[in-house]
Amino acid sequence: IDLCKWIRLNDLQCVYPNVDIALRMYTCTPATNCSAERSFSRLKRVKNYLRSTMSEERLNYLAILCIEKTILQDLDIKFVIDEFTRRKARR
Known part of the structure:
Protein backbone atom coordinates (compact mmCIF):
# COMPACT_ATOMS: atom_id res chain seq x y z
CA ILE A 1 0.00 0.00 0.00
CA SER A 39 -21.34 -18.01 5.66
CA PHE A 40 -21.27 -21.82 6.00
CA SER A 41 -20.44 -21.49 9.68
CA ARG A 42 -23.37 -19.16 10.21
CA LEU A 43 -25.66 -21.39 8.18
CA LYS A 44 -25.12 -24.20 10.67
CA ARG A 45 -26.37 -21.95 13.45
CA VAL A 46 -29.39 -20.75 11.52
CA LYS A 47 -30.54 -24.10 10.20
CA ASN A 48 -31.22 -26.13 13.27
CA TYR A 49 -33.77 -28.83 13.96
CA LEU A 50 -36.70 -26.43 14.46
CA ARG A 51 -36.05 -24.54 11.23
CA SER A 52 -35.35 -27.51 9.00
CA THR A 53 -38.83 -27.30 7.48
CA MET A 54 -38.65 -23.66 6.35
CA SER A 55 -38.36 -22.66 2.73
CA GLU A 56 -35.04 -22.13 1.00
CA GLU A 57 -35.75 -18.45 0.40
CA ARG A 58 -36.44 -17.70 4.06
CA LEU A 59 -33.37 -19.67 5.12
CA ASN A 60 -31.22 -17.60 2.74
CA TYR A 61 -32.61 -14.36 4.15
CA LEU A 62 -31.93 -15.48 7.72
CA ALA A 63 -28.40 -16.53 6.80
CA ILE A 64 -27.70 -13.13 5.24
CA LEU A 65 -29.04 -11.39 8.35
CA CYS A 66 -26.83 -13.54 10.54
CA ILE A 67 -23.72 -12.99 8.39
CA GLU A 68 -24.20 -9.23 8.10
CA LYS A 69 -24.78 -8.81 11.82
CA THR A 70 -22.83 -5.53 12.06
CA ILE A 71 -25.02 -3.87 9.43
CA LEU A 72 -28.11 -5.20 11.14
CA GLN A 73 -27.05 -3.75 14.50
CA ASP A 74 -26.70 -0.27 12.98
CA LEU A 75 -30.17 -0.45 11.46
CA ASP A 76 -32.96 1.67 12.93
CA ILE A 77 -35.61 -0.91 13.85
CA LYS A 78 -38.33 1.70 14.32
CA PHE A 79 -37.85 2.91 10.72
CA VAL A 80 -38.00 -0.67 9.39
CA ILE A 81 -41.22 -1.38 11.29
CA ASP A 82 -42.82 1.86 10.10
CA GLU A 83 -41.80 1.17 6.50
CA PHE A 84 -43.12 -2.39 6.68
CA THR A 85 -46.47 -1.29 8.08
CA ARG A 86 -46.75 1.44 5.47
CA ARG A 87 -46.17 -1.01 2.62
CA LYS A 88 -48.32 -3.81 4.03
CA ALA A 89 -51.24 -1.67 5.19
CA ARG A 90 -54.60 -3.02 4.09
CA ARG A 91 -56.54 -0.54 2.04
Missing part, protein backbone atom coordinates in the same frame (compact mmCIF):
# COMPACT_ATOMS: atom_id res chain seq x y z
CA ASP A 2 2.85 2.38 0.83
CA LEU A 3 4.48 1.74 -2.54
CA CYS A 4 1.21 2.36 -4.34
CA LYS A 5 0.76 5.64 -2.46
CA TRP A 6 4.35 6.65 -3.23
CA ILE A 7 3.86 6.02 -6.96
CA ARG A 8 0.67 8.12 -6.89
CA LEU A 9 2.25 10.97 -4.91
CA ASN A 10 5.24 11.22 -7.26
CA ASP A 11 3.12 10.93 -10.44
CA LEU A 12 4.97 7.81 -11.58
CA GLN A 13 1.93 5.85 -12.76
CA CYS A 14 2.68 7.04 -16.33
CA VAL A 15 6.23 5.70 -16.08
CA TYR A 16 5.23 2.39 -14.46
CA PRO A 17 1.63 1.77 -15.58
CA ASN A 18 1.75 -2.02 -15.20
CA VAL A 19 3.28 -1.81 -11.72
CA ASP A 20 0.59 0.65 -10.70
CA ILE A 21 -2.19 -1.63 -11.98
CA ALA A 22 -0.63 -4.70 -10.34
CA LEU A 23 -0.30 -2.93 -6.99
CA ARG A 24 -3.91 -1.69 -7.10
CA MET A 25 -5.12 -5.20 -7.91
CA TYR A 26 -3.01 -6.66 -5.10
CA THR A 27 -4.42 -4.25 -2.52
CA CYS A 28 -8.00 -5.10 -3.53
CA THR A 29 -7.54 -8.87 -3.47
CA PRO A 30 -8.61 -10.50 -0.20
CA ALA A 31 -5.98 -12.52 1.62
CA THR A 32 -8.27 -15.46 2.34
CA ASN A 33 -11.64 -16.81 1.42
CA CYS A 34 -13.11 -16.23 4.86
CA SER A 35 -16.45 -14.81 3.68
CA ALA A 36 -17.51 -18.15 2.20
CA GLU A 37 -16.29 -20.04 5.25
CA ARG A 38 -18.08 -17.62 7.55
Whole structure:
Protein backbone atom coordinates (compact mmCIF):
# COMPACT_ATOMS: atom_id res chain seq x y z
CA ILE A 1 0.00 0.00 0.00
CA ASP A 2 2.85 2.38 0.83
CA LEU A 3 4.48 1.74 -2.54
CA CYS A 4 1.21 2.36 -4.34
CA LYS A 5 0.76 5.64 -2.46
CA TRP A 6 4.35 6.65 -3.23
CA ILE A 7 3.86 6.02 -6.96
CA ARG A 8 0.67 8.12 -6.89
CA LEU A 9 2.25 10.97 -4.91
CA ASN A 10 5.24 11.22 -7.26
CA ASP A 11 3.12 10.93 -10.44
CA LEU A 12 4.97 7.81 -11.58
CA GLN A 13 1.93 5.85 -12.76
CA CYS A 14 2.68 7.04 -16.33
CA VAL A 15 6.23 5.70 -16.08
CA TYR A 16 5.23 2.39 -14.46
CA PRO A 17 1.63 1.77 -15.58
CA ASN A 18 1.75 -2.02 -15.20
CA VAL A 19 3.28 -1.81 -11.72
CA ASP A 20 0.59 0.65 -10.70
CA ILE A 21 -2.19 -1.63 -11.98
CA ALA A 22 -0.63 -4.70 -10.34
CA LEU A 23 -0.30 -2.93 -6.99
CA ARG A 24 -3.91 -1.69 -7.10
CA MET A 25 -5.12 -5.20 -7.91
CA TYR A 26 -3.01 -6.66 -5.10
CA THR A 27 -4.42 -4.25 -2.52
CA CYS A 28 -8.00 -5.10 -3.53
CA THR A 29 -7.54 -8.87 -3.47
CA PRO A 30 -8.61 -10.50 -0.20
CA ALA A 31 -5.98 -12.52 1.62
CA THR A 32 -8.27 -15.46 2.34
CA ASN A 33 -11.64 -16.81 1.42
CA CYS A 34 -13.11 -16.23 4.86
CA SER A 35 -16.45 -14.81 3.68
CA ALA A 36 -17.51 -18.15 2.20
CA GLU A 37 -16.29 -20.04 5.25
CA ARG A 38 -18.08 -17.62 7.55
CA SER A 39 -21.34 -18.01 5.66
CA PHE A 40 -21.27 -21.82 6.00
CA SER A 41 -20.44 -21.49 9.68
CA ARG A 42 -23.37 -19.16 10.21
CA LEU A 43 -25.66 -21.39 8.18
CA LYS A 44 -25.12 -24.20 10.67
CA ARG A 45 -26.37 -21.95 13.45
CA VAL A 46 -29.39 -20.75 11.52
CA LYS A 47 -30.54 -24.10 10.20
CA ASN A 48 -31.22 -26.13 13.27
CA TYR A 49 -33.77 -28.83 13.96
CA LEU A 50 -36.70 -26.43 14.46
CA ARG A 51 -36.05 -24.54 11.23
CA SER A 52 -35.35 -27.51 9.00
CA THR A 53 -38.83 -27.30 7.48
CA MET A 54 -38.65 -23.66 6.35
CA SER A 55 -38.36 -22.66 2.73
CA GLU A 56 -35.04 -22.13 1.00
CA GLU A 57 -35.75 -18.45 0.40
CA ARG A 58 -36.44 -17.70 4.06
CA LEU A 59 -33.37 -19.67 5.12
CA ASN A 60 -31.22 -17.60 2.74
CA TYR A 61 -32.61 -14.36 4.15
CA LEU A 62 -31.93 -15.48 7.72
CA ALA A 63 -28.40 -16.53 6.80
CA ILE A 64 -27.70 -13.13 5.24
CA LEU A 65 -29.04 -11.39 8.35
CA CYS A 66 -26.83 -13.54 10.54
CA ILE A 67 -23.72 -12.99 8.39
CA GLU A 68 -24.20 -9.23 8.10
CA LYS A 69 -24.78 -8.81 11.82
CA THR A 70 -22.83 -5.53 12.06
CA ILE A 71 -25.02 -3.87 9.43
CA LEU A 72 -28.11 -5.20 11.14
CA GLN A 73 -27.05 -3.75 14.50
CA ASP A 74 -26.70 -0.27 12.98
CA LEU A 75 -30.17 -0.45 11.46
CA ASP A 76 -32.96 1.67 12.93
CA ILE A 77 -35.61 -0.91 13.85
CA LYS A 78 -38.33 1.70 14.32
CA PHE A 79 -37.85 2.91 10.72
CA VAL A 80 -38.00 -0.67 9.39
CA ILE A 81 -41.22 -1.38 11.29
CA ASP A 82 -42.82 1.86 10.10
CA GLU A 83 -41.80 1.17 6.50
CA PHE A 84 -43.12 -2.39 6.68
CA THR A 85 -46.47 -1.29 8.08
CA ARG A 86 -46.75 1.44 5.47
CA ARG A 87 -46.17 -1.01 2.62
CA LYS A 88 -48.32 -3.81 4.03
CA ALA A 89 -51.24 -1.67 5.19
CA ARG A 90 -54.60 -3.02 4.09
CA ARG A 91 -56.54 -0.54 2.04
